[in-house]
Amino acid sequence: MTYQEMKENAEVRAFIKKGNAYLDTLGYTDHSEAHCALVAERAADILRKYGYSEHEIELAKIAGFMHDIGNGINRKHHAEYGSILANEILRNTDMPLEDRVEVVACIANHDESTGGAIDAISAALIIADKTDVRRNRVRCTDKASFDIHDRVNYAVTGAELVVEPENKLITLNLQIDESICTMLEYFEIFLQRMIMCRRAAEYFGSRFKLTANGSKVL
16 A cells, blocks of 8 residues: 555545535635645655655655545544544555554544644654645635634745754744734644644654744744
């Protein structure tokens, strides 16, 4: 089982599509294949820069692409639902048992409400997922209809994740339009996720830093 094969898997794609449509009805931002692919590639980039093997990078990409399939069942406990679904899907592939357990565990622990990093692969997935903050994840651009999640994401006019193993530092640099969202609102939504990233960065012997409009805030 390769990452490319996973991206083409009809069952995985169906659950991502269903979950994204379900979250749309709840007013959530985009959780489509675009988000899943971005998380997969970003997790891979983190591991690659820290010198992990191509095998570990491939597992991170597979887990990254599959991480939100549980939304197709229910948003609440979607990480746990997703891990069960992933186990059933991967059971029918040629993926070795040890690798399947790794992917399933990563998916089960990626949500801040119940999970946390358990190893470097899961840490890379968490950082990749929680730092995907961008304007084009907002589905409806009618500002009058925005809730706080929409405002926070729409207010981000620029985002860059900088991984510096030589400095033992992972930094998320954001540009935020404070006429749309105040810094207080941003932290109301994202503080727990950023703390999760900080703990995940420790698996790489690194610190996690957040800057907004050029100023360090975490």
